[in-house]
Amino acid sequence: MSDIRTDTAFAVRMTGAQDAEGFPQDRAWETAPPTCFSADWQGKNADKQRETQVRLFWNPEFLFLRFNAFYRSITVFADSESSGRRDHLWDRDVCEVFLQPPGSAARAYKEIEVAPNGSWIDLEISPGQKRDMGSGLRRRVNIDERNKQWHAVLALPMKSLVEHFKMPAVWRVNFFRVEGVLEPRFYSAWRPTSTPEPNFHVPEAFGALVFTEAASKIPG
Numbered sequence: 001m002s003d004i005r006t007d008t009a010f011a012v013r014m015t016g017a018q019d020a021e022g023f024p025q026d027r028a029w030e031t032a033p034p035t036c037f038s039a040d041w042q043g044k045n046a047d048k049q050r051e052t053q054v055r056l057f058w059n060p061e062f063l064f065l066r067f068n069a070f071y072r073s074i075t076v077f078a079d080s081e082s083s084g085r086r087d088h089l090w091d092r093d094v095c096e097v098f099l100q101p102p103g104s105a106a107r108a109y110k111e112i113e114v115a116p117n118g119s120w121i122d123l124e125i126s127p128g129q130k131r132d133m134g135s136g137l138r139r140r141v142n143i144d145e146r147n148k149q150w151h152a153v154l155a156l157p158m159k160s161l162v163e164h165f166k167m168p169a170v171w172r173v174n175f176f177r178v179e180g181v182l183e184p185r186f187y188s189a190w191r192p193t194s195t196p197e198p199n200f201h202v203p204e205a206f207g208a209l210v211f212t213e214a215a216s217k218i219p220g
Contacts, residue, residue: 043192
């Protein structure tokens, strides 16, 4: 299943049983359409060896995201809080999602990041402010060294994202990736922010996240 859309991502309702740890079954992810990107934050210098694929499921309790990140190298922080939280996580390799539910202020959104070793951070962003979300997210991460990919699945409690979730729902979203520890690092974005220097904090560039009851309802 390929996704040629450049401004809309889809979250499909999860109808199957969750696994023993409360995540979607591995095989179920193939039913969610991928959102793929490999170009930098300006939409240039595409690198298929660093492509990122994102798939999303939802149910009334959780928004689930699965990142599949092809990599050239991996660099991570060796230390974190006991929970796995790590401040300044973006200074090493990460996958990121910025979410802006309906009713948010124009420049207010949620920032969630996960690293190849499972470290994470979740933040509430607004002009002049950055504070911990305290979302209670859960994550599962693994590295496939043979195929040069790392995978991360996030379970984000819906109540941490929006006060009352109801359908139909269309949010604003962008997905990002950082690889490398020394400049020039590889800063990639689904929706290019087109800033002179790498900057993901451009909500005007966000695309649409459409929640749908089934993949079959997504327009061809």
